[in-house]
Amino acid sequence: MKIILLYGGQSAEHEVSILSAFSVLSAVYYNYYQVQLVYITKDGQWVKGPVLTEKPASEEVLRLHWQEAGDTDQLIQPCQIKEDNAIVLPILHGPNGEDGTIQGFLETIDMPYVGAGVMTSASSMDKIMTKYILYAVGIPQVPYVPVLKNQWKENPQKIFEQCEGTLLYPMFVKPANMGSSVGITEANDRDELQQALNTAYCYDSRVVIEQGIEAREIEVAILGNEDIRTTLPGEIVKDVAFYDYNTKYINNSIKLQIPAQIPAEVQDKAREYAKIAYTTLGGRGLSRCDFFLTNKNELFLNEINTMPGFTQFSMYPSLWEKTGLPYGDLIEELIQLGLNQYKQKKGLQIDVDE
Numbered sequence: 001m002k003i004i005l006l007y008g009g010q011s012a013e014h015e016v017s018i019l020s021a022f023s024v025l026s027a028v029y030y031n032y033y034q035v036q037l038v039y040i041t042k043d044g045q046w047v048k049g050p051v052l053t054e055k056p057a058s059e060e061v062l063r064l065h066w067q068e069a070g071d072t073d074q075l076i077q078p079c080q081i082k083e084d085n086a087i088v089l090p091i092l093h094g095p096n097g098e099d100g101t102i103q104g105f106l107e108t109i110d111m112p113y114v115g116a117g118v119m120t121s122a123s124s125m126d127k128i129m130t131k132y133i134l135y136a137v138g139i140p141q142v143p144y145v146p147v148l149k150n151q152w153k154e155n156p157q158k159i160f161e162q163c164e165g166t167l168l169y170p171m172f173v174k175p176a177n178m179g180s181s182v183g184i185t186e187a188n189d190r191d192e193l194q195q196a197l198n199t200a201y202c203y204d205s206r207v208v209i210e211q212g213i214e215a216r217e218i219e220v221a222i223l224g225n226e227d228i229r230t231t232l233p234g235e236i237v238k239d240v241a242f243y244d245y246n247t248k249y250i251n252n253s254i255k256l257q258i259p260a261q262i263p264a265e266v267q268d269k270a271r272e273y274a275k276i277a278y279t280t281l282g283g284r285g286l287s288r289c290d291f292f293l294t295n296k297n298e299l300f301l302n303e304i305n306t307m308p309g310f311t312q313f314s315m316y317p318s319l320w321e322k323t324g325l326p327y328g329d330l331i332e333e334l335i336q337l338g339l340n341q342y343k344q345k346k347g348l349q350i351d352v353d354e
């Protein structure tokens with residue numbers, strides 16, 4: 001069977017996607033699968049690369065240059081990825097990848113794929129929408145104020161008052177549709193809030209301002225379609241207050257503590273919230289659910305990522321590894337879940353026809 005590995009992408013998380021894709025290629029079981037590389041360039045062109053039957057020598061193999069193309073690398077239309085007996089693995093993060101757009105495209109061309117569907121991807125990617133949905137099922141979240149760009153442009157004074165009336169400094173200002181901390185700034189006073197808002201609107205017209213809290217960061221890995229499994233939580237041990245893009249991917253200064261050293265009741269609660277959030281949002285395949293934990297052992301759900309970082313050092317595969325599911329087996333499970341999801345959808349369509 002063929003895995004069509006989609007990676008790169010137009011989002012700010014392009015590089016992260018390449019690292020994740022390389023890790024996948026290092027672990028996939030080549031005795032069962034061939035891997036077709038399909039690279040999405042930063043400007044949105046799709047490049048069909050070689051079919052790999054073994055682990056590539058380096059991550060450079062993934063950076064396809066169609067201009068210098070030999071026989072294999074070629075510029076294609078997205079729909080040309082379609083083929084039989086294949087499943088798409090979209091290792092894409094952020095907008096145009098993790099937000100339902102690629103998923104909708106794959107539904108349209110009728111290809112099976114790994115991971116969450118359109119609705120789940122879109123609503124989990126949007127930090128405001130996630131908050132609204134999870135509020136409805138009683139999941140605790142930090143206080144926040146959602147602000148659209150036109151509201152900010154029309155009346156900044158009103159937005160300052162609204163934020164300062166609801167939240168205390170420091171506040172965290174976030175574009176609703178981003179990841180990897182891109183566009184997120186901590187604001188400690190009104191001047192910084194103004195700057196932070198202007199920064200966030202460079203990335204999205206939807207912005208959320210959150211109460212900044214001092215907390216540990218706890219993450220739970222989720223796997224499954226109907227039968228949902230969760231891992232014990234892991235902790236991102238921070239030596240910085242704000243876990244920004246550089247800390248995450250450039251400095252490599254993050255330590256993962258698996259399992260997190262937290263009371264058993266807190267572990268259970270985090271897993272329960274993760275499962276409720278996943279089910280409510282209609283999760284399929286995988287997700288990573290991230291929490292803040294205060295020193296009073298209060299848990300707040302921060303976000304749910306439908307395509308979490310997938311390098312071999314990332315939290316999601318590491319959590320499964322420690323749970324007894326090595327990286328190669330994890331990919332295999334995800335493929336089977338994707339195929340089951342596709343078969344189930346087909347089954348439903350056939351039922352309706354009959």
Ligand SMILES: Nc1ncnc2c1ncn2[C@@H]1O[C@H](COP(=O)(O)OP(=O)(O)O)[C@@H](O)[C@H]1O
Pocket residue numbers: 142172174178179180181182184210211212213214215217241242243244290302303
């Ligand atoms: N309300 C908050 N209080 C304190 N720190 C925060 C808050 N929100 C975010 N952070 C910090 O910023 C990081 C990135 O925020 P997050 O909401 O997880 O965005 P992303 O989708 O980019 O991962 C978090 O991991 C955390 O370190």
Ligand SMILES: [Mg+2]
Pocket residue numbers: 180181290303
């Ligand atoms: Mg995060």
